Amino acid sequence: xxxxxxxKNEIKEEEIKEAxxxxxxxxxxxxxxxxxxxxGANGLNSNAVRNIFIAKGRAQDNPLILHISDIDMxxxxxxxxxxxxxxxxxxxxxxxxxxxxxxxxxxxxVVSGELDTVGIRMPSNKIANxxxxxxxxxxxxxxxxxxxxxxxxxxxxIKEEFDNKVSCMIDGGDxxxxxxxxxxxxxxxxxxxxxxxxxxxxxxxxxxxxVELDNNIFKEVSKNDRVLSPGMKYRHYAPQKECLLxxxxxITKLVNLVNKYEKDKKVLVVCxxxxxxxxxxxxxxxxxxxxxxxxxxxxxxxxxxxNFDLVIIEGVKKEGLGIAIMNRLIRACSHNYIxxx
Ligand code: TXA
Ligand code: MG
Numbered sequence: 463x464x465x466x467x468x469x470k471n472e473i474k475e476e477e478i479k480e481a482x483x484x485x486x487x488x489x490x491x492x493x494x495x496x497x498x499x500x501x502g503a504n505g506l507n508s509n510a511v512r513n514i515f516i517a518k519g520r521a522q523d524n525p526l527i528l529h530i531s532d533i534d535m536x537x538x539x540x541x542x543x544x545x546x547x548x549x550x551x552x553x554x555x556x557x558x559x560x561x562x563x564x565x566x567x568x569x570x571x572v573v574s575g576e577l578d579t580v581g582i583r584m585p586s587n588k589i590a591n592x593x594x595x596x597x598x599x600x601x602x603x604x605x606x607x608x609x610x611x612x613x614x615x616x617x618x619x620i621k622e623e624f625d626n627k628v629s630c631m632i633d634g635g636d637x638x639x640x641x642x643x644x645x646x647x648x649x650x651x652x653x654x655x656x657x658x659x660x661x662x663x664x665x666x667x668x669x670x671x672x673v674e675l676d677n678n679i680f681k682e683v684s685k686n687d688r689v690l691s692p693g694m695k696y697r698h699y700a701p702q703k704e705c706l707l708x709x710x711x712x713i714t715k716l717v718n719l720v721n722k723y724e725k726d727k728k729v730l731v732v733c734x735x736x737x738x739x740x741x742x743x744x745x746x747x748x749x750x751x752x753x754x755x756x757x758x759x760x761x762x763x764x765x766x767x768x769n770f771d772l773v774i775i776e777g778v779k780k781e782g783l784g785i786a787i788m789n790r791l792i793r794a795c796s797h798n799y800i801x802x803x
Contacts, residue, residue, distance in 0.1 A: 465630040482596025494634030498613040500603030525575035531594035556586040562647040612759040640756040656691035658786040699794040709777030710802040730770035
């Protein structure tokens with residue numbers, strides 16, 4: 463039986479302590495972070511970590527992030543950390559950033575997907591941070607969703623898919639940000655963004671770092687390709703419904719396209735709040751990039767509950783936080799994406 467701890471309105475230390483013990487004992491716990499929910503296990507216990515892969519149906523070569531509660535924990539699990547990496551950690555930890563570092567032997571190969579590196583993140587979410595402290599070990603945690611599905615940003619969306627597969631679920635309400643952390647690796651003294659997130663290119667530039675986007679961020683990568691971030695190879699975030707992502711600065715072009723498809727299909731439009739007036743069947747994503755980021759995974763789950771044949775999703779400009787949104791949406795639409803000039 464899965465235990466359910468409700469902390470939507472207040473944090474209960476005693477219950478987090480109990481959940482921390484479960485982690486320590488090799489059990490699985492679903493917990494909130496500021497990005498998305500995670501499904502966590504003792505990151506130094508191979509058997510416990512293997513159960514995460516089973517619960518999610520996740521490919522074995524896709525490595526997991528180790529979550530820490532204190533910067534001092536980094537030197538227990540990673541080595542050869544250079545000055546740039548230390549500076550990045552000092553500035554951005556705790557927060558929605560994962561840094562890839564050379565791993566120490568103590569990190570099981572099931573965590574690193576047989577790579578010699580490990581992803582490390584220190585969540586700022588109070589429940590997550592306290593849970594790691596009570597567990598007393600780094601927590602290995604991917605996003606809490608069955609592999610391929612949109613990540614969970616509210617417990618209600620994922621409760622059923624993990625019921626009786628984990629020892630406990632902690633409900634911390636909606637996650638603050640809504641997309642997963644920015645994943646980076648420092649290469650040749652430059653930051654390479656492997657997965658875009660809330661911390662953007664401009665945030666790194668602001669502190670004087672050289673930074674570039676990995677070229678696989680918007681590309682279709684196949685299972686046999688060698689990529690820096692194995693997660694990029696897999697179908698992800700995708701609803702069952704057929705989805706088409708459209709970006710245009712001209713609303714009449716989007717309206718015309720929707721009209722064309724509506725001739726022989728039942729079409730649902732997912733668009734910005736201020737565009738909803740143009741469409742009969744629509745779901746609002748919110749207006750600002752922050753709102754869209756916050757809502758997007760929940761909306762991708764909602765569209766599967768409708769009876770439309772085709773979902774047309776309005777894209778955003780690939781700029782700032784828009785890069786993270788478009789990275790998720792392009793993959794949610796299985797690269798079914800057009801730009802209309
Ligand atoms: O915000 C987040 O990062 C959430 C919360 C729970 O912390 N976690 C998350 O984990 O999104 P996951 O497993 O769903 O995504 C981790 C991504 C994958 O794309 C994986 O391939 C990449 O990070 N990754 C992990 N370790 C890596 C490594 N050693 N080298 C390259 N990429 C790595
Ligand atoms: Mg994930």
